[in-house]
Amino acid sequence: MSNEFDHDWHGDNELTVSPLKPDLKEPPKFKVLMLNDDYTPMDFVIEVLEGLFRMERERATKTMMQVHTEGLAQCGIFTFEIAEAKVEQANSYAQQHGHPLQCTMEEE
Numbered sequence: 001m002s003n004e005f006d007h008d009w010h011g012d013n014e015l016t017v018s019p020l021k022p023d024l025k026e027p028p029k030f031k032v033l034m035l036n037d038d039y040t041p042m043d044f045v046i047e048v049l050e051g052l053f054r055m056e057r058e059r060a061t062k063t064m065m066q067v068h069t070e071g072l073a074q075c076g077i078f079t080f081e082i083a084e085a086k087v088e089q090a091n092s093y094a095q096q097h098g099h100p101l102q103c104t105m106e107e108e
């Protein structure tokens, strides 16, 4: 166990203090995934991908079609807190509009 200052004794009555090691670890990243269902209108899905995930119309349309044909697609990669907020916003926005559209998240 080392404390935050890592004291070094030099044997000359000088107590030196070495600098802290910087924490170089990247924060973990989380994928937000959108899931297919049989009822949410395609236009509504495109609106969510444009409005919440900041996609251009062409990319939003391709992503929606990928969800529709493959069952799911990635909407973006975020820190835990941002991914959690995007999932919550997408799901509650869909629910408010009476659509079963669901997003979920998983660690990269």
Ligand code: TYC
Pocket (backbone or CB within 6 Å): 034, 035, 036, 037, 038, 039, 040, 041, 042, 045, 064, 065, 067, 068, 101, 102
């Ligand atoms: N499958 C839906 C339909 O045919 C469209 C859809 C696409 C729904 C993507 C959800 O995440 C979704 N109306």
